[in-house]
């Protein structure tokens with residue numbers, strides 16, 4: 232079942248097991264059951280600390296990872312290979328007694344949770360966002376006996392996924408009800424369960440010299456540059472890492488030949504935490520006002536004061552804003568082809584947008600789905616010619632140019648797209664089950680309405696040192712009016728804004 236290299240790696244990890252564990256398998260006579268039995272028996276043969284028992288679990292095939300004499304509540308309904316292999320290895324180690332690699336505050340909050348929480352996460356083995364969610368919920372399950380977690384491979388449990396209308400992964404259910412779609416960190420899960428910091432935790436904070444709002448590449452770089460000047464620096468971020476967390480592979484971050492988004496995001500956070508920077512993660516800013524100092528109000532009601540502020544709140548996927556988009560999100564309307572493509576195997580889908588990301592998505596989806604329809608508003612595609620050539624070579628793609636998407640139809644799930652031919656004005660309907668929206672990004676600056684000057688796209692207008700129209704207020708990254716949005720460019724503008732803020736501080 233396991234390839235030679237993986238087995239060698241696993242052997243090393245199994246050396247780290249601290250106590251005995253029991254894998255309980257619920258198997259039938261189907262092929263996946265056979266494969267699960269092969270997998271657990273192979274793993275058990277590699278360590279004297281692992282034993283296998285047959286049992287009956289809620290789903291067959293599946294298996295649970297337990298302490299001796301105590302069910303931990305961690306179940307894998309599917310074969311956790313591919314991206315989920317790490318989730319299996321970590322579950323083995325953590326159930327055996329090895330402490331999970333999370334802050335003590337997270338451990339304390341997890342242990343604090345009272346009440347019964349039964350989580351189920353639908354995944355696909357090619358989804359790069361899924362393992363983080365599976366691993367976070369498994370950690371909670373290891374730490375708190377009232378929490379259980381089942382990883383459900385949607386490809387193996389097709390009927391259940393279809394019955395529950397799962398069209399995007401990771402999809403987390405709590406006590407039988409849909410609870411969260413997409414990537415979510417352990418801190419975010421805890422905050423959502425009511426264990427996050429409250430306004431009182433912020434009341435005694437002294438004013439900052441530089442307060443950075445946003446924890447993507449721009450914010451991280453700004454905070455590090457400011458802290459290196461020896462001034463009091465804080466950073467508030469709704470989700471540390473920003474868009475990088477949603478990025479599969481990064482090959483243009485100069486000096487690092489290739490990396491993955493979550494890895495780079497972790498490196499950013501570690502680098503920031505290496506300095507004396509007050510990191511306030513999972514906090515959303517909602518209002519900024521300049522009095523004798525800047526006052527930044529957070530969603531939880533806390534107010535932070537600072538002499539200068541750097542806005543680096545980045546950008547998010549642009550919505551197509553037609554009827555059906557919001558209603559059918561995660562029920563056929565998707566934004567991440569890498570994550571959700573496998574759920575549309577053999578089905579008809581559409582990609583809205585003919586730029587680079589749209590055409591890359593269409594090429595990717597053409598390999599999995601039955602047919603892809605690309606809808607482009609303009610008379611020509613905007614993607615690079617090399618991508619267009621590749622697209623044109625594919626037999627199962629139709630490109631519709633000069634069309635306006637009018638509606639995404641369906642009630643429990645997407646059933647089609649209605650579009651208008653912009654030349655003839657005629658309306659058409661394409662029957663399909665998934666729509667991937669790929670029409671670019673919109674800056675996260677609405678919350679600053681009336682505070683500073685922005686262009687018609689909502690991007691913050693800055694000068695060459697990152698200064699905005701308000702003295703002492705700087706901005707950087709994807710939320711500013713720069714020509715291009717890239718990691719390396721955001722980091723550069725973050726550094727510029729921090730140096731600009733320092734310069735402002737020494738002159739004022």
Ligand SMILES: Cc1cc2nc3c(=O)[nH]c(=O)nc-3n(C[C@H](O)[C@H](O)[C@H](O)COP(=O)(O)OP(=O)(O)OC[C@H]3O[C@@H](n4cnc5c(N)ncnc54)[C@H](O)[C@@H]3O)c2cc1C
Pocket residue numbers: 444445446447448449450467468469470471472473474475477478479480481482483484514515516517543544545546547675678707708709710716717718719721
């Ligand atoms: C799928 C995808 C693939 C990409 N691939 C590449 C690539 O290969 N190479 C490359 O160079 N670039 C790539 N990019 C672009 C790159 O990720 C961005 O240019 C970069 O992340 C921008 O950094 P940023 O810090 O300006 O903003 P973001 O990364 O968007 O970070 C914004 C931060 O602000 C926070 N925030 C937002 N609103 C608030 C608020 N009100 N209060 C508090 N915090 C807030 C967010 O939580 C986040 O922490 C990709 C982008 C996407 C979406």
